[in-house]
Amino acid sequence: MIHEVIVTCRSQEGEDQIAPMGVVWRQGEVVIAPFRPSRTLDNILGGECAVINYCDDVRVFAGCLTGRYDWPLVEAEQVDAPRLVDALAHSEVRLLRVEEDQVRPRLICKPVYQANHRPFQGFNRAQSAVLELAILVSRLERLPAEKIDAEIAYLTIAIDKTAGEREREAWDWLMARVEAFQKQKEDAV
Ligand SMILES: Cc1cc2nc3c(=O)[nH]c(=O)nc-3n(C[C@H](O)[C@H](O)[C@H](O)COP(=O)(O)O)c2cc1C
Structure with a gap:
């Protein structure tokens, strides 16, 4: 584990x-x-x-x-x-x-x-979604574009339904990184 x-x-x-x-x-x-x-x-x-x-x-x-x-x-x-x-x-x-x-x-x-230091507040789907996106961002170079799009579409559901401010902010930082990567790839074509 x-x-x-x-x-x-x-x-x-x-x-x-x-x-x-x-x-x-x-x-x-x-x-x-x-x-x-x-x-x-x-x-x-x-x-x-x-x-x-x-x-x-x-x-x-x-x-x-x-x-x-x-x-x-x-x-x-x-x-x-x-x-x-x-x-x-x-x-x-x-x-x-x-x-x-x-x-x-x-x-x-x-x-x-x-x-x-503080009590565990329970599981939160948006936190898991941010972690998944973080891992995806750390592998952008190695993943097919369709897989990136499909994973983000799925993870967005948890963000929309369950995120608080911290999770939204973290998500936005990572999405900016994904978008910059995708733009760089388009510009290179
Ligand atoms: C959720 C998550 C788990 C990670 N796990 C590892 C890991 O086990 N080993 C690793 O080398 N990098 C891992 N990374 C990536 C590192 O955090 C990242 O490459 C970092 O810059 C490494 O810093 P360092 O130079 O001190 O190793 C992970 C990233 C995320 C988002």
């Missing part, structure tokens, strides 16, 4: 990094799997720690894919990394070992501290 989270970490030079990642929990350990090249990978290898943020503000996911990285951060409690202020909960983790891979190494980490 893959959980879509926001991973925050810090470089050896003290620069904070924030990235959506899909993580897998395996017997009390969490696996973070960044594709090379990756700042998250470099930072976790360097600092041997990170924070897994459980966040229902989908603007953070959409923002990181569209150049908006300025989300409020505070220091984690037990590791040298920041955490998202607006996360519902977070886990601070330390690197245990690395499963090497040329394309996508696996960073096996163990939680050392966890905290809850």
Whole structure:
């Protein structure tokens, strides 16, 4: 089972990094799997720690894919990394070992501290739709145009019926990216 989270970490030079990642929990350990090249990978290898943020503000996911990285951060409690202020909960983790891979190494980490900050509000279809569109945006180059159009048509239903302001804003950022990509492709023809 893959959980879509926001991973925050810090470089050896003290620069904070924030990235959506899909993580897998395996017997009390969490696996973070960044594709090379990756700042998250470099930072976790360097600092041997990170924070897994459980966040229902989908603007953070959409923002990181569209150049908006300025989300409020505070220091984690037990590791040298920041955490998202607006996360519902977070886990601070330390690197245990690395499963090497040329394309996508696996960073096996163990939680050392966890905290809850806000209650989970229940599932929201528009939030899921934004996440799906974010993943689609991260693969635009590799997907056929008809698939992109068909998926967006389907996901739009959940946005129209169930979105709040945050979800609409996130959706609009991602759609602007899709439209710019489509225009660029048309202009190239
Ligand atoms: C929902 C979601 C899940 C993602 N999961 C991963 C992942 O598991 N591994 C990865 O390398 N990139 C993943 N990405 C893409 C990264 O967030 C994106 O490429 C980011 O810029 C990587 O930053 P980095 O240079 O610190 O690795 C995901 C994106 C989204 C929207």
